[in-house]
Amino acid sequence: MSIPRILVVTNCTGEKRFKQGNQLTLSDFKDSSLLMSRSKQLNEFACSAGEMYTGVQHLRLMEGVNLLRQAGGINGNERVLTVDVAIISAGYGLINEHKMIVPYEVTFNTMKGQEVDEWAHFLGIHDAFEQLISDYNLIFILLGENYLRALNLPVKTNSNQTFIFLASWGSSAYIKVNLGKTFVFPLSNAEAKYYGYGLVGLKGFLFKQFAQLVHRDGQLISKLFKNPEFFKEVIDRLFEQEKSCSVQLTLPLLGADNLRGTLGDYPLIDSKNKLKTQRSEISEVIPLPLISPAPNYHHGMKYFIPEWDDYVDPTFDFIQDKFTSNRVPHKDDIYAHQLFESPNYDGILVSKVVFDKSQKKQQEILDKGIHDYIRYSGKIMGDCGAFGYIQKEVPPYTTEEILDYYQSCGFNYGVSIDHLVVGKFAEPGIREKRYNLTIKNAEEFLTKHSEYGCQFIPVGAIQGWNPQTYAEAVKAYIKMGYTYLALGGLAREKVEKIIEILLAIYPYLQPDIRLHLFGVGRLNAVPIFRHLGVTSFDSASPLRKAWLDPEANYHGVNHNIYAAIRIPQANHKNKKIKELIKFDLKNYLTSSMIYLLIITSFWKWEMIQFLEQGALKVLRDFDDNQAYIDVTLETVLTYNHLFLKDRLLPKYRLMYQTLLEDKPWKDCDCVICQSLGVETLIFRGNDRNRRRGFHNTYMFYKRFQALLEEMDLSKSNHKQISNKSNEEIIKIA
Incomplete structure (x- = not known):
């Protein structure tokens, strides 16, 4: 059999896209009429099962599934992989990823053995599973102990089926298969340590690692169907090769978050150089994940500085503390890029809230153009300045108005109208409206940009409240036709969360896509940001620390x-x-x-x-x-x-x-x-x-450029080794 039909079976997670105070409970599921009425009450929060669960295992698993679905034909054949997902829900029973469900709070994990058996029988999980698997040849089962027990194995199978179980060491008693080829991959804290990933999401993580290899060579699926032990063999070979050929970046940089062990969804290359200095901005660069650089890596990475009238009197008298006589602010003052021999940034970001400060300023910018006004010949990006209208129910601009503004002022890049999903505006009921409005604005922005024949490059602004919503938006924007995307609402987020979002986006990036981070300029994260597809960012932090930070000036x-x-x-x-x-x-x-x-x-x-x-x-x-x-x-x-x-x-x-x-x-x-x-x-x-x-x-930009040079050098040295390693991995078995 050249192309097996694949089924992936996983369990529900406590973390869900929506978590309401009145969500369904066990008693609701026991009464069908009550379940129907209560579900109607929660209908506005309904979504597919695949989207509802946001636990780490589920997110990694679905990313792997999407990679398999994108793998295309095998041996040049136009046929593609069939990959379906079934979820054992302690509320709904065995369901497919497309079933619409509402928020609930029921789990097998808190039930005792007999309770698991009785409730699983009530839900008909055993029979549903037996019937479902009859249509598939290659079945992956990623279940916790009580969820495996709920299957009540064995079930009817046939000799033309291959089963791969990823389960805890203590679950082996519940794994019974009568026919077919079976491989059990037992997982414990020892495996979590070896693979550098948390035990909670390890099953999903390992599945995704294998899916990435299949994405490069679809023949691996046929090999796995014939020999299920091949799963662990190829995973172990991948980790051995990656660890032996990894090149660690050691340039110490500013503002690192203290990240240890694992971060986000991927194991990190171990850092051996720990520099600890009081009062120092030296800090470890965040290690890179054991995955290939994003396909848009070749775009490099650019630094934009936000413009907020940051200019100075060129002949200010520092002894007398006096401005130049008859000085006219802005007209006689100079910007940083005029003071230095060359600019200390690759571009400038100008928000419309700066443009709107006064009618006189608006007119001067329109008359001169944005480049002449700030006396800068490099790239200038314009955005709407969403923090300026965050309290409003809807943004105060129309798409036509913003398009005309970008075009008339001569911006190189123009960002679509977004509405921030942060703080109290990220609460259920509000966030969905802002999220959908931002997507709608982006679609209208791109359409009318083409209709009006605008010359600037359109940038699609993206908002979200978790990795999945950002990833879904990225997919939608790429489908619309955007080649430059910008993630907003992350300026105050911890670097761990930003990396989780980038990891969720990573599978959907393409070579022609550029990705901008609004308000995020953390040098210690530059390597991993660039590795995961970020091609530009903006930050005023180095500038404003000079007078806003109580200590680091x-x-x-x-x-x-x-x-x-x-x-x-x-x-x-x-x-x-x-x-x-x-x-x-x-x-x-x-x-x-x-x-x-x-x-x-x-x-x-x-x-x-x-x-x-x-x-x-x-x-x-x-x-x-x-x-x-x-x-x-x-x-x-x-x-x-x-x-x-x-x-x-x-x-x-x-x-x-x-x-x-x-x-x-x-x-x-x-x-x-x-x-x-x-x-x-x-x-x-x-x-x-x-x-x-x-x-x-100036110091920030020097270190940023030095870091990029270090990364490119490391990538060049790494490429010769990693190419050879990938060939060896694919050739095994």
Whole structure:
């Protein structure tokens, strides 16, 4: 038999797409009339069984099934694999993946042995399974112990059937097959450790690993049908080869999340270089999964920086803290890409909320075009700025309006109108509306982009609330005809969740597809993001940390991060300074008393300015090697004492001391540190803080580029080995 018909049997999971407070319970399933009425109450949350379950095993299993279905013909034959999925539900019984069901809370896992037997008999699982398998030749069974028991094996089989069980060691007593070829793959914590994946989802994960090999060589299915032990043999060979030829990226980078063991859905290449340094942005690069790079890897990876009027006065007087005389903001100011010899980014992202700040600005952008307005000749992407209208029920723009805006302003890329699905807007009932609206907008956007003959490249904005919804949207957008996709709503998510989403999307990416991440710029995750198909991202984090982060304001060339020294301006605009000199006139005072208080306030004002100027002077003297570190530190902290809480002073003392000892600005070759010296490290006013942000972006981009070069080199070295390994894997047996 050249092409076996395949059946995959799995069990339901506690994690579901919808989980309502009034979901079905065991008592509802025991009464058919009650079940019907209660199901109607939950009808708005109905979906297919294949989509309802979101447990790790189910997600990995379905990804593997989709890979098998995409495998195409075998030996050049146009016939394709038939792969069906059956699910043992503790509520509905044995159902296929397309059956529409509503949320429920029933599981065999919490039942005792006799309860499992009685309820499985009530649901007719044994008979349904026996009847179902008669139409298939190759049957995969991925079941937990109580779900295997619910099958009540053996059942009628024939000699032309092959069974592969993925089950726990303790389930062997329930696995009985009279005829056919059978292989049992027993799994325990030892196997979970060996394959580098959590035991809960291990069955689905291993199935997907095999499906990936079949996707490359469909002949493996025929071999498996003849010899079911081949399943474990080919999986083990894959892991042995991958571990022996893997090349670990070791470039230490900023902001890693501490990920150990496994991450997402795939085992990770072990990291042997653990660098731990206090105050350091050095952190392990997140290891790569043991899968091939995404088919769009050749697009490389680009960094876009969001534009929020981040420009500075080019001749600002840092000694007098004065702007240039007769300066006109924006017209006379300069952007970071004008200050440096070359831009520290591959493109700029401009949100419409920036465009909408004033009518004067709108008109100037329309007259000049977006490139001339921000004085940048590189690629510019436009989006709607969904965070700006997140509270609204629907976005405030129409597709026609946005298309005209992108085209008139001369954007290189234009993003469709999306509506964020985050926080309270990710709750059931709300998220579905926003999700569907975003998809509808994307479809209309692409259609009218073609009708109107727009010149910019359309980018489809995608929202979701779990890996499955993002993956479904990706499939839909690719079918619409998009070649550039953008994932939104992930800026505040943990890197683990982002990677889970990328892993869910990974099987559907194609060589011509580009993928953007909105608001996610984590250098330690760059390797795995690129490996899984991300071709561009945007982030203002390196820039804005310069003034928004309480501690990490300056990125040093040695990968350390430092707190800038806070010397707020002693003027009437400073709220904290004003609080120091105000006096209370609640009670009636004589004129002489009022005069005395006024004189006192003047004295306080002069004293504050004296301390401020003393702190500035001693820092400049220190930069010129004219002041000792202890004198500098005490002078600065004396001024800090006026506006910092006492409990924070020891912390800032330590951070300032580290900065003054290391003098990181002395080692930096950027134009800002070279020209300004210690002024770059003074937390004081926009022109200093933004310039420090420009420096941080410079460091970020250098490390980003170095990391990409390291990845390409590693891939080049890895390719020669991995190609040979893949051939060996496919040739076995």
